[in-house]
Amino acid sequence: MKILFIGDIVGAPGREAVKKLLPGLKKEFALDFAIANAENAAGGSGVTLKVVEELFAAGLDVLTSGDHIWKKKEIFEFINGEGRLLRPLNFPTGAPGRGWGLFKAKNTPVGVINVNGRVFMEALDCPFRTSRQAQEELSEDAKIIIVDIHAEATSEKVALGWYLDGKVSAVLGTHTHIQTADEKILPNGTAYITDVGMTGAYDSVIGRRVEDVLERFLTAVPVRFEVAEGNVQLHAVVLDIEENSGKARSIIRIQKKL
Ligand SMILES: [Fe+2]
Numbered sequence: 262m263k264i265l266f267i268g269d270i271v272g273a274p275g276r277e278a279v280k281k282l283l284p285g286l287k288k289e290f291a292l293d294f295a296i297a298n299a300e301n302a303a304g305g306s307g308v309t310l311k312v313v314e315e316l317f318a319a320g321l322d323v324l325t326s327g328d329h330i331w332k333k334k335e336i337f338e339f340i341n342g343e344g345r346l347l348r349p350l351n352f353p354t355g356a357p358g359r360g361w362g363l364f365k366a367k368n369t370p371v372g373v374i375n376v377n378g379r380v381f382m383e384a385l386d387c388p389f390r391t392s393r394q395a396q397e398e399l400s401e402d403a404k405i406i407i408v409d410i411h412a413e414a415t416s417e418k419v420a421l422g423w424y425l426d427g428k429v430s431a432v433l434g435t436h437t438h439i440q441t442a443d444e445k446i447l448p449n450g451t452a453y454i455t456d457v458g459m460t461g462a463y464d465s466v467i468g469r470r471v472e473d474v475l476e477r478f479l480t481a482v483p484v485r486f487e488v489a490e491g492n493v494q495l496h497a498v499v500l501d502i503e504e505n506s507g508k509a510r511s512i513i514r515i516q517k518k519l
């Protein structure tokens with residue numbers, strides 16, 4: 262089973278990269294399933310129904326998210342009705358939407374779990390215990406389980422990789438928007454990377470206009486961050502997973518220029 266996971270899609274340039282590059286990636290890697298983190302897909306922060314529909318139409322099967330999921334108000338109108346869009350599962354009870362789901366690729370069940378870190382981030386429920394719980398429920402129906410750990414601290418992501426090693430097919434980091442070079446298969450068969458990277462403009466500060474972010478750093482005054490446009494790239498990983506065991510055979514990093 263070949264699964265693509267695309268790192269945080271930032272704004273219109275990121276969506277354009279997905280639309281233009283995904284068909285080629287599907288052919289090149291004989292992909293069976295495609296997941297992307299979409300938390301920054303609408304104007305650089307949050308998602309709208311239109312953007313979500315656009316990304317599914319582009320060929321993505323499941324969208325994950327993160328701390329920016331609630332930024333566009335209309336999310337509350339549609340997230341309960343769209344099971345293919347996940348929000349971090351460790352928001353406290355009562356938050357709308359779902360943090361994990363069971364899907365199908367080539368008639369094979371695929372579980373996807375989305376969880377936020379809480380080091381240098383909002384204090385949510387425990388990402389370790391909640392993702393283990395979701396894994397246990399999904400494991401009743403699926404061998405293949407992909408986890409998006411949306412977190413700031415590398416240590417927290419690395420630790421979750423070890424915690425879920427052998428229990429899920431992959432633990433993939435998002436949120437920091439910088440692809441890390443530590444992709445590996447852990448001893449018990451779980452693919453791991455600390456950050457998949459970003460899909461958007463790379464002449465930027467993690468997808469936003471350099472001038473805006475610099476002004477914020479230089480003055481510490483709130484500044485509106487516009488989405489940057491130059492040097493658009495799609496960053497992702499391709500997983501090859503053994504279907505009977507759910508163990509990963511390989512994880513390959515991808516960086517494609519638009
Ligand atoms: Fe992000």
Ligand SMILES: [Fe+2]
Pocket residue numbers: 300327328329411436437
């Ligand atoms: Fe984030």
